[in-house]
Amino acid sequence: MANTTRAPSADPAPDQPSEGYRTLLGLISHEYFHTWNVKRLRPVEFAQHDYGQENYTQLLWFFEGFTSYYDDLLLRRAHLIDDAAYLKLLTKTINQVLQTPGRAVQSVAQASMDAWVKYYRQDENTPNATVSYYTKGSLVALCLDLTLRQEGKTSLDAVMRALWLRCQGGPMTEGDLLAVLQALGGRSFALEIAQWVHGTTDLPLRPLLAAQGVKVLEEPAQLAQRLGLRVTETAGVQIKIVLRGGAAEQAGLAAGDEWLGLEVGPAKSISAWRINKLDDLLLYAANASKVCALVARDKRLLKLPLALPKSITTWRLAARDSQLIGQWLNGS
Numbered sequence: 001m002a003n004t005t006r007a008p009s010a011d012p013a014p015d016q017p018s019e020g021y022r023t024l025l026g027l028i029s030h031e032y033f034h035t036w037n038v039k040r041l042r043p044v045e046f047a048q049h050d051y052g053q054e055n056y057t058q059l060l061w062f063f064e065g066f067t068s069y070y071d072d073l074l075l076r077r078a079h080l081i082d083d084a085a086y087l088k089l090l091t092k093t094i095n096q097v098l099q100t101p102g103r104a105v106q107s108v109a110q111a112s113m114d115a116w117v118k119y120y121r122q123d124e125n126t127p128n129a130t131v132s133y134y135t136k137g138s139l140v141a142l143c144l145d146l147t148l149r150q151e152g153k154t155s156l157d158a159v160m161r162a163l164w165l166r167c168q169g170g171p172m173t174e175g176d177l178l179a180v181l182q183a184l185g186g187r188s189f190a191l192e193i194a195q196w197v198h199g200t201t202d203l204p205l206r207p208l209l210a211a212q213g214v215k216v217l218e219e220p221a222q223l224a225q226r227l228g229l230r231v232t233e234t235a236g237v238q239i240k241i242v243l244r245g246g247a248a249e250q251a252g253l254a255a256g257d258e259w260l261g262l263e264v265g266p267a268k269s270i271s272a273w274r275i276n277k278l279d280d281l282l283l284y285a286a287n288a289s290k291v292c293a294l295v296a297r298d299k300r301l302l303k304l305p306l307a308l309p310k311s312i313t314t315w316r317l318a319a320r321d322s323q324l325i326g327q328w329l330n331g332s
């Protein structure tokens, strides 16, 4: 019998661009925004570029992160996407950051400073040791915007315009941003910048979104996320990344392992199965709380007891109060 239950369609509404076209629009929007924020407003260290060597700054969380915040937001303001599509894009960014254990290790200011030696030289430990100044930087912008709006004095739009005037569309420092936040927001934002930009505690996304009319729902995570793994599946299941603190790490799985199969069942009737893709695990052990992973590492075959956690979730944002959301997304 054919399976007639269908997953929610990934197709956009008829008047919405396809996912690929939306991604292209987001890229164009991002690069266009750079005309102001990077080409003109730029870190003071980049006042005179030296193209003969690496140029270091702590401010990429602002220049790439805030540009990333505005790239999707401007698609919504241009009515190229609707509120639901915008919240879906934001959901994706939030989940990317929440699924990066390195966010508890590295601040976005450090990530910016380390861009030359870490961001552009990624390896199997990158998600455990680093955080992206693009994605987390965009969430810092979101948190600032929502905080400013909820305190009722100003918005990030006004802060960006004032910053442009203060710096005459040229080199700027973190001190310039703090001064503008103080002037327009009516109080010091030094604590927020210290915690969000120079610290590693999680951003207060949930209360800020809730106060802006956005519901935060939690849904069961995909299998790779539940296990704390990143794999490729083009030639069997190849483990590329083992995330810190996950079930795979606790079982002793390692980047470079080939996951060949699994053993499942009570001691008296163990069955062993070959897997070709990660989701095959669900065929043989969907209801099990633990299995034994059979992996090849170099020339050895290993059996690794592995727990299958069920409680790992991902976020999904949904509209609760479209008027509040509209005030934010329309820029009013």
Ligand SMILES: [Zn+2]
Pocket (backbone or CB within 6 Å): 030, 034, 064, 067
């Ligand atoms: Zn950029």
